[in-house]
Amino acid sequence: MQRTLLIIKPDAVAKNKIGEILRRVEEKGFRIVDLYKRRLTRKEAETFYAEHRGKPFFEPLVDFMTEGPCIPVVLEGENIIPQLRKLVGKTDPADAAQGTIRRDLAENGRRNAVHASDSPETAEREIAFFFDGKREII
Ligand code: CMP
Numbered sequence: 001m002q003r004t005l006l007i008i009k010p011d012a013v014a015k016n017k018i019g020e021i022l023r024r025v026e027e028k029g030f031r032i033v034d035l036y037k038r039r040l041t042r043k044e045a046e047t048f049y050a051e052h053r054g055k056p057f058f059e060p061l062v063d064f065m066t067e068g069p070c071i072p073v074v075l076e077g078e079n080i081i082p083q084l085r086k087l088v089g090k091t092d093p094a095d096a097a098q099g100t101i102r103r104d105l106a107e108n109g110r111r112n113a114v115h116a117s118d119s120p121e122t123a124e125r126e127i128a129f130f131f132d133g134k135r136e137i138i
Contacts, residue, residue: 004081005073029077046062
């Protein structure tokens, strides 16, 4: 069993798409381990996306990720990291395959509804970012 982090981003939360996204995830057979709602500070968003610092889309990305609450979700399933990335689709909805979350729900390549960890190492770091030792994962 593998775990990964999904973030339902502020655009999708504002459009009442939390249930729609979780429905698609559960329909694939993935288990929701934990989730909650929170608004990131600028510092938190900059830290979470530190690898993109210096890229032209970094500041607008931080603006977007802090404009409202998001929902970090820990998910579990067999080989879930690549499977969830497939369900999520490519970064830009124009490039994302039919039936993917981003194709159906994203506005554009920045306001793209969700984030999903891209490797086991990233998943571990990203889960720890949102779910620290104070919050027991069940
Ligand atoms: P995500 O999968 O969360 O990882 C980095 C995020 O940066 C990405 O989704 C988008 O929200 C944003 N992003 C990546 N590339 C671009 C781009 N070319 N233009 C605007 N935003 C981008």
